[in-house]
Amino acid sequence: MMSLIDIDGGDASKYRLIGDRVLSYRFAVPHDAELYLGDVLKITDSVKGLTFFAKVSDLLHGCNFSDPKWDTRPHTEHFYGIGEDVFILVEAIPLGFVGEDGVFRKPRTIPAKFSRVEQPQAEDFAFLRQVMGEIEVGVMKTGQGVLKDVRVALHATVMRQHMGVFATTGMGKSNFMKVFCASCMQARKFGLLIVDPHGEYVAGGRSSSGTATQGLLHYQAGRDGLAVFTTRSDSFRKKYLLDQLYLDYDDFRAPDLLLLYEHSQPQREVVEMLESTPGSAVIDFFQNTDFATFDADTYTGRHPAIARDLKNFSPSTLSVMQRRIKGMLNRNRGFLRERGSSIPDIIKALHENKVVLIDIPGMSEQSELFVLSIITRMIMRNHQGEDARGAEEQKQVLITIEEAQRVLGSGLGSTRTFREAAMEGRKFGVGLCVVTQQPKNIDARVLAQLNTFVVMGLSDRGDRDIIASSAKQDLSRLDTEIQTLEPGEAVISTLGIPFPVSTRIHLFEEYIQDLNGRPGSRPIEEGLDTSF
Numbered sequence: 350m351m352s353l354i355d356i357d358g359g360d361a362s363k364y365r366l367i368g369d370r371v372l373s374y375r376f377a378v379p380h381d382a383e384l385y386l387g388d389v390l391k392i393t394d395s396v397k398g399l400t401f402f403a404k405v406s407d408l409l410h411g412c413n414f415s416d417p418k419w420d421t422r423p424h425t426e427h428f429y430g431i432g433e434d435v436f437i438l439v440e441a442i443p444l445g446f447v448g449e450d451g452v453f454r455k456p457r458t459i460p461a462k463f464s465r466v467e468q469p470q471a472e473d474f475a476f477l478r479q480v481m482g483e484i485e486v487g488v489m490k491t492g493q494g495v496l497k498d499v500r501v502a503l504h505a506t507v508m509r510q511h512m513g514v515f516a517t518t519g520m521g522k523s524n525f526m527k528v529f530c531a532s533c534m535q536a537r538k539f540g541l542l543i544v545d546p547h548g549e550y551v552a553g554g555r556s557s558s559g560t561a562t563q564g565l566l567h568y569q570a571g572r573d574g575l576a577v578f579t580t581r582s583d584s585f586r587k588k589y590l591l592d593q594l595y596l597d598y599d600d601f602r603a604p605d606l607l608l609l610y611e612h613s614q615p616q617r618e619v620v621e622m623l624e625s626t627p628g629s630a631v632i633d634f635f636q637n638t639d640f641a642t643f644d645a646d647t648y649t650g651r652h653p654a655i656a657r658d659l660k661n662f663s664p665s666t667l668s669v670m671q672r673r674i675k676g677m678l679n680r681n682r683g684f685l686r687e688r689g690s691s692i693p694d695i696i697k698a699l700h701e702n703k704v705v706l707i708d709i710p711g712m713s714e715q716s717e718l719f720v721l722s723i724i725t726r727m728i729m730r731n732h733q734g735e736d737a738r739g740a741e742e743q744k745q746v747l748i749t750i751e752e753a754q755r756v757l758g759s760g761l762g763s764t765r766t767f768r769e770a771a772m773e774g775r776k777f778g779v780g781l782c783v784v785t786q787q788p789k790n791i792d793a794r795v796l797a798q799l800n801t802f803v804v805m806g807l808s809d810r811g812d813r814d815i816i817a818s819s820a821k822q823d824l825s826r827l828d829t830e831i832q833t834l835e836p837g838e839a840v841i842s843t844l845g846i847p848f849p850v851s852t853r854i855h856l857f858e859e860y861i862q863d864l865n866g867r868p869g870s871r872p873i874e875e876g877l878d879t880s881f
């Protein structure tokens with residue numbers, strides 16, 4: 350019979366590894382030991398001289414008695430007592446191991462039988478720290494607490510390989526995105542584009558639970574890493590030294606209309622026909638043509654080529670398109686004008702590795718997608734052009750798409766621009782940050798392209814299953830943990846970190862206070878007062 354009496358005696362650990370295989374460990378601990386799901390433990394294999402790390406994935410009651418009903422018989426306690434034959438069996442998932450060279454590696458071997466299992470000490474955290482990248486988002490979580498010394502940071506170089514952020518509403522997605530932005534402003538490793546129709550990223554607002562939040566401008570020490578293009582009033586812009594957002598007619602292409610309206614087959618064909626015609630020509634043609642009398646053969650206006658292309662379409666189809674273009678101009682008149690666009694400045698700021706915030710508070714969902722679609726297309730064209738010209742250094746840009754199921758769903762090709770970015774972007778240094786509450790409504794081919802998964806509490810089993818099957822690391826055994834995540838907690842699976850890491854995301858306000866707290870940093874108001 351197995352004995353749990355420790356051969357080392359005294360205060361030595363009674364935790365000893367008894368099994369099981371390369372990808373799953375099992376060990377027994379005393380029946381009254383306090384361990385929690387998600388606890389990170391250290392396993393010292395003194396035979397091979399290796400130190401393993403593992404995370405508790407399950408806890409079960411165990412005993413050495415052959416009588417299966419021992420614990421339900423009357424007076425059980427009286428007969429047996431709760432001694433060392435009654436214990437807790439712990440199952441754990443390996444994270445990796447460190448050899449004598451001090452390098453952290455994926456778990457490809459098994460610790461020796463009866464290796465000592467214990468809580469890691471401060472000096473052990475160096476091993477976990479060495480696998481982290483530059484874009485800090487939180488600290489490593491363990492069971493009930495956190496490992497304050499192990500900051501979780503994503504690797505900047507893998508961002509072009511697309512990231513997904515998955516969270517049910519209220520789980521802390523907005524907070525995560527702001528923390529991510531602040532770290533990008535600090536690290537300046539790639540350009541990050543984010544379009545905000547709610548006006549909450551610039552100077553804060555209210556969280557989903559009603560508490561006041563701060564914005565990216567409050568991270569005063571990182572201000573050089575932020576460029577804001579906004580549709581807000583002159584006074585707001587001047588106060589915070591922001592740029593005004595403009596798009597011009599030539600930024601527009603007919604397929605952008607597909608995001609704004611449902612299209613019939615003939616209308617779709619009109620859009621496709623005009624796909625590569627400059628937006629200014631398309632707008633001018635539709636603004637100045639009377640489709641009640643339009644005849645391509647006798648057309649004498651400024652755009653004979655367009656007239657020829659549209660020769661075979663019915664006047665009613667063309668009239669509908671005319672109304673839509675008028676509606677599009679009306680809807681977006683806050684930033685869309687005939688000539689003069691912010692796009693070159695936006696791309697320049699992205700290539701200076703800044704966070705570029707497009708702040709369009711109060712705009713409709715259609716306007717948000719319209720702006721995002723145009724900027725995404727312009728970035729893709731710019732990067733494809735640079736690639737063709739054989740530019741020496743490839744710039745990296747990450748484009749955020751919030752509520753991504755709207756444009757990356759499995760439906761019709763209404764979102765070609767985004768699909769193209771998802772499928773081919775990485776070749777040109779363009780990554781997508783796909784944010785959604787409903788991963789199961791995202792096209793599976795797009796999910797398969799994502800290499801970083803930030804999972805923040807998904808209540809729907811279908812959503813969790815789809816994430817587990819799409820992630821490059823095995824998340825299926827973390828299902829219980831994902832189900833029980835609290836707001837602000839995440840399981841992150843990413844390239845460069847050899848295991849899925851449970852993370853307590855920083856609270857944005859505390860994080861920027863920490864970042865701002867360096868000598869020389871000033872509060873936001875002070876910075877503004879001295880600007881004028």
Ligand SMILES: Nc1ncnc2c1ncn2[C@@H]1O[C@H](COP(=O)(O)OP(=O)(O)OP(=O)(O)O)[C@@H](O)[C@H]1O
Pocket residue numbers: 516517518519520521522523524525555556557558559560836837838853854855856857
């Ligand atoms: N890392 C964190 N630490 C502590 N509290 C957090 C953290 N993240 C979020 N919270 C709290 O959880 C609440 C919801 O956060 P947040 O507004 O970011 O959620 P959300 O997922 O963006 O919600 P919605 O989808 O409705 O916008 C807020 O009150 C916030 O303060």
